[in-house]
Amino acid sequence: MNPIRSIILAGGIGTRLWPLSRQYYPKQFLALDTLSLFQRTYERARRLSGDDGITVVTNAIHRYLVINQLEEIGCAIGEDRLLLEPAGRNTLPAIAWAMEGLRSSPGGAMAAIFPSDHLLEDSVVEEIRAAAPLARDRLITFGIRPTRPHTGYGYIRPGEPLGPGYRVREFREKPDGATALRLIGEGCLWNSGIFLFSAGLFFSELGKHQPALATAFAGGDPDYAALPALSVDYGLLEKSDRVAVVPLQAAWDDLGDFGALYEHEPRDAAGNAGAAEFLDARGNFVHARGKHVGVIGADDLVIVDTPDALLVCDRGQTSRVRELVERYDRKHDPITQFHLQVHRPWGSYTILEEAPSYKIKRVTVRPGKRLSLQLHRRRSEHWIVVSGTAEIQLGEDRFVLSPNESTFVKAGVRHRLGNPGAVPLEVIEVQSGDYLGEDDIVRFDDEYGRE
Amino acid sequence: MNPIRSIILAGGIGTRLWPLSRQYYPKQFLALDTLSLFQRTYERARRLSGDDGITVVTNAIHRYLVINQLEEIGCAIGEDRLLLEPAGRNTLPAIAWAMEGLRSSPGGAMAAIFPSDHLLEDSVVEEIRAAAPLARDRLITFGIRPTRPHTGYGYIRPGEPLGPGYRVREFREKPDGATALRLIGEGCLWNSGIFLFSAGLFFSELGKHQPALATAFAGGDPDYAALPALSVDYGLLEKSDRVAVVPLQAAWDDLGDFGALYEHEPRDAAGNAGAAEFLDARGNFVHARGKHVGVIGADDLVIVDTPDALLVCDRGQTSRVRELVERYDRKHDPITQFHLQVHRPWGSYTILEEAPSYKIKRVTVRPGKRLSLQLHRRRSEHWIVVSGTAEIQLGEDRFVLSPNESTFVKAGVRHRLGNPGAVPLEVIEVQSGDYLGEDDIVRFDDEYGRE
Numbered sequence: 092m093n094p095i096r097s098i099i100l101a102g103g104i105g106t107r108l109w110p111l112s113r114q115y116y117p118k119q120f121l122a123l124d125t126l127s128l129f130q131r132t133y134e135r136a137r138r139l140s141g142d143d144g145i146t147v148v149t150n151a152i153h154r155y156l157v158i159n160q161l162e163e164i165g166c167a168i169g170e171d172r173l174l175l176e177p178a179g180r181n182t183l184p185a186i187a188w189a190m191e192g193l194r195s196s197p198g199g200a201m202a203a204i205f206p207s208d209h210l211l212e213d214s215v216v217e218e219i220r221a222a223a224p225l226a227r228d229r230l231i232t233f234g235i236r237p238t239r240p241h242t243g244y245g246y247i248r249p250g251e252p253l254g255p256g257y258r259v260r261e262f263r264e265k266p267d268g269a270t271a272l273r274l275i276g277e278g279c280l281w282n283s284g285i286f287l288f289s290a291g292l293f294f295s296e297l298g299k300h301q302p303a304l305a306t307a308f309a310g311g312d313p314d315y316a317a318l319p320a321l322s323v324d325y326g327l328l329e330k331s332d333r334v335a336v337v338p339l340q341a342a343w344d345d346l347g348d349f350g351a352l353y354e355h356e357p358r359d360a361a362g363n364a365g366a367a368e369f370l371d372a373r374g375n376f377v378h379a380r381g382k383h384v385g386v387i388g389a390d391d392l393v394i395v396d397t398p399d400a401l402l403v404c405d406r407g408q409t410s411r412v413r414e415l416v417e418r419y420d421r422k423h424d425p426i427t428q429f430h431l432q433v434h435r436p437w438g439s440y441t442i443l444e445e446a447p448s449y450k451i452k453r454v455t456v457r458p459g460k461r462l463s464l465q466l467h468r469r470r471s472e473h474w475i476v477v478s479g480t481a482e483i484q485l486g487e488d489r490f491v492l493s494p495n496e497s498t499f500v501k502a503g504v505r506h507r508l509g510n511p512g513a514v515p516l517e518v519i520e521v522q523s524g525d526y527l528g529e530d531d532i533v534r535f536d537d538e539y540g541r542e
Numbered sequence: 543m544n545p546i547r548s549i550i551l552a553g554g555i556g557t558r559l560w561p562l563s564r565q566y567y568p569k570q571f572l573a574l575d576t577l578s579l580f581q582r583t584y585e586r587a588r589r590l591s592g593d594d595g596i597t598v599v600t601n602a603i604h605r606y607l608v609i610n611q612l613e614e615i616g617c618a619i620g621e622d623r624l625l626l627e628p629a630g631r632n633t634l635p636a637i638a639w640a641m642e643g644l645r646s647s648p649g650g651a652m653a654a655i656f657p658s659d660h661l662l663e664d665s666v667v668e669e670i671r672a673a674a675p676l677a678r679d680r681l682i683t684f685g686i687r688p689t690r691p692h693t694g695y696g697y698i699r700p701g702e703p704l705g706p707g708y709r710v711r712e713f714r715e716k717p718d719g720a721t722a723l724r725l726i727g728e729g730c731l732w733n734s735g736i737f738l739f740s741a742g743l744f745f746s747e748l749g750k751h752q753p754a755l756a757t758a759f760a761g762g763d764p765d766y767a768a769l770p771a772l773s774v775d776y777g778l779l780e781k782s783d784r785v786a787v788v789p790l791q792a793a794w795d796d797l798g799d800f801g802a803l804y805e806h807e808p809r810d811a812a813g814n815a816g817a818a819e820f821l822d823a824r825g826n827f828v829h830a831r832g833k834h835v836g837v838i839g840a841d842d843l844v845i846v847d848t849p850d851a852l853l854v855c856d857r858g859q860t861s862r863v864r865e866l867v868e869r870y871d872r873k874h875d876p877i878t879q880f881h882l883q884v885h886r887p888w889g890s891y892t893i894l895e896e897a898p899s900y901k902i903k904r905v906t907v908r909p910g911k912r913l914s915l916q917l918h919r920r921r922s923e924h925w926i927v928v929s930g931t932a933e934i935q936l937g938e939d940r941f942v943l944s945p946n947e948s949t950f951v952k953a954g955v956r957h958r959l960g961n962p963g964a965v966p967l968e969v970i971e972v973q974s975g976d977y978l979g980e981d982d983i984v985r986f987d988d989e990y991g992r993e
């Protein structure tokens with residue numbers, strides 16, 4: 092039997108964890124402890140499929156986040172296994188694209204589909220393997236036994252038993268609280284967003300229900316952004332009569348909002364989670380790295396602080412963070428798009444201070460990486476190496492700087508910063524000039540294909 | 543008739559406005575708009591007494607805050623008019639010390655006493671002048687007509703009329719809510735903390751009730767820290783039978799906590815004050831400069847954010863901020879003492895980033911000021927001028943740097959930074975070394991008497 096391939100869906104630009112999550116650094120890439128949810132998902136998929144058997148679908152803007160986060164866990168991903176969506180079209184086009192690689196595989200080729208921003212116990216790998224025989228003639232969706240009448244999930248009503256699972260009698264999307272309670276009483280399961288599809292069955296069912304999509308990727312890359320935005324549930328599973336649901340034993344949570352994050356945090360006797368001084372305060376969730384927080388006489392709040400944005404939200408209304416993000420978006424406020432730390436193919440930079448006539452950045456260059464050969468017309472840059480080794484090209488000169496050494500890049504001079512070492516390079520950059528926008532850059536040579 | 547002198551009490555280290563207020567930068571020095579409460583108090587006292595007629599009593603640690611804030615409003619204060627308490631001993635010793643300068647003045651010399659951390663309408667100056675005749679044979683305390691049953695204030699029961707005021711029948715300190723309501727119904731006034739004392743009467747009454755204190759300053763400076771901590775109310779006014787209360791018409795608020803600050807802020811239709819996105823949120827007070835704040839489903843909160851500390855407090859419990867500060871103090875946590883911006887005689891510095899091997903500061907030097915001639919044994923410093931002109935002494939060299947120029951101060955080299963110009967000098971300083979504590983400094987020459 093063929094090994095089971097894995098498809099990781101990493102295209103989300105989650106809004107409900109703002110201000111931790113931003114469009115250019117969404118939830119799946121956040122390091123909630125040492126690893127991000129995406130990294131954990133990849134490690135899990137590796138157990139099922141091995142490195143070569145994993146395909147990642149992500150938004151094009153997250154390309155280097157994927158590459159760099161995989162590098163952090165010692166993995167390199169080939170271009171053919173990293174599919175870059177020019178725009179998000181929901182899950183079905185993403186899955187169809189990734190499944191295309193299995194179409195010509197020998198009979199029985201199948202793939203497990205993993206969201207990359209959920210909490211999931213690794214034992215799921217064994218459960219997926221056990222479901223493989225059923226996946227030969229059923230599209231399998233994995234179900235979770237509900238623990239509360241959640242109104243934000245999809246519910247699945249199982250029918251007659253079928254191998255390790257059941258036929259599906261009904262899908263119910265986001266019921267109200269009373270209905271959710273009734274569905275749970277009637278034995279319905281939550282839809283986990285984890286699937287197991289054999290390529291043959293997937294494409295034949297897709298051909299029946301979404302014929303245009305079934306052939307969209309057959310002749311090379313289509314105009315992805317022009318494809319219909321369809322979820323795999325609505326676009327395929329709810330229409331097909333060849334679907335089975337297999338209940339999972341593995342612990343699962345979609346960590347859909349701060350309310351869900353709170354449930355997984357250690358808490359004190361008063362129900363407070365996070366580092367703060369609490370005075371007559373109960374049931375609060377505080378996340379504020381490196382900052383003193385005092386909470387007095389307030390209950391059941393989510394308090395999330397980042398260097399440029401602060402959220403204070405009733406813990407029962409955390410799903411409404413999305414509305415707040417929409418408000419900022421309507422105003423074209425970039426606070427929902429970027430952190431002060433901005434990720435680049437070669438590493439990242441963090442704005443430490445901005446003033447009209449100068450800007451201070453901490454620039455981190457990953458081992459072996461270098462920035463483009465570039466020049467700025469209107470700003471000069473002072474570079475001070477504080478950690479690691481810098482290889483510098485400045486006009487016609489090339490030299491190396493060690494910690495506590497510095498150089499000056501005058502406006503108009505071609506320059507390039509690289510890290511020839513084996514540890515990260517950290518440089519403090521003080522820019523000055525009459526214009527300090529990121530668009531004052533002329534690139535001559537770039538390893539990452541940026542003009 | 544002699545002009546009325548002014549005594550400004552600026553010795554408080556207010557804790558109830560933490561994290562805005564810190565021990566080394568307390569409430570009276572905070573710039574709530576363009577001027578601090580201290581600066582506004584000084585401007586007001588000037589109208590009454592002229593520059594030469596004002597004495598400021600402050601804690602010794604706030605000496606340069608007073609000098610620099612007065613310089614900002616175009617005033618220089620002589621050493622003889624700036625009394626520096628080595629430790630706070632409450633109001634009576636401070637007033638006795640400042641009144642000492644009037645003891646030998648011709649008969650009828652008198653002084654108005656102003657707290658420096660209250661909101662007060664300037665029209666008070668005329669009311670004080672009008673009360674001067676009565677002050678010849680009464681110690682005058684000014685009263686405020688209560689607007690709510692505040693339990694944190696002192697109440698004064700007026701007796702029979704006397705000139706523009708009344709005899710005092712009773713002082714009542716911090717009554718409970720029901721008692722406060724009754725006292726208001728009975729015509730009691732709040733004790734404003736503003737007084738008008740003639741020197742002769744003050745010292746004769748002080749001699750009767752606190753004889754040791756009455757002569758403590760007569761023979762030069764006493765051991766101030768060994769004096770009893772006494773409030774003027776408890777130590778003198780409540781004991782004397784020569785006290786009158788004069789009701790003030792001028793608007794007054796002690797701005798004692800964030801609840802009081804909220805009352806003076808402009809508010810939207812939902813009662814929210816401050817810049818934030820409010821979603822189903824009412825009655826909140828948000829103070830978070832330069833930061834995006836979102837509030838969802840939360841009512842009546844005080845949310846005060848600073849770069850290193852955040853307070854979230856029920857608006858009805860803002861007087862309890864003091865308890866929070868006490869908690870930090872018990873742990874010897876410096877978060878109640880310093881801001882990231884630290885004030886120095888020559889200006890200030892702000893820590894922009896701290897890491898184990900480097901520290902970044904923005905250093906601001908006031909026009910005409912310079913730091914001490916100094917060296918550091920274990921850290922080097924990179925200086926980049928971003929605004930103004932720097933005069934630099936480095937070993938045996940002296941030179942001038944303009945914006946966008948930089949220099950390097952090696953560990954062990956004597957150096958001095960000065961601002962010879964007429965506008966503030968701003969320097970970005972990147973320190974690196976194996977030890978970055980502020981105590982790694984050897985001073986050779988200092989204009990501010992620091993060793």
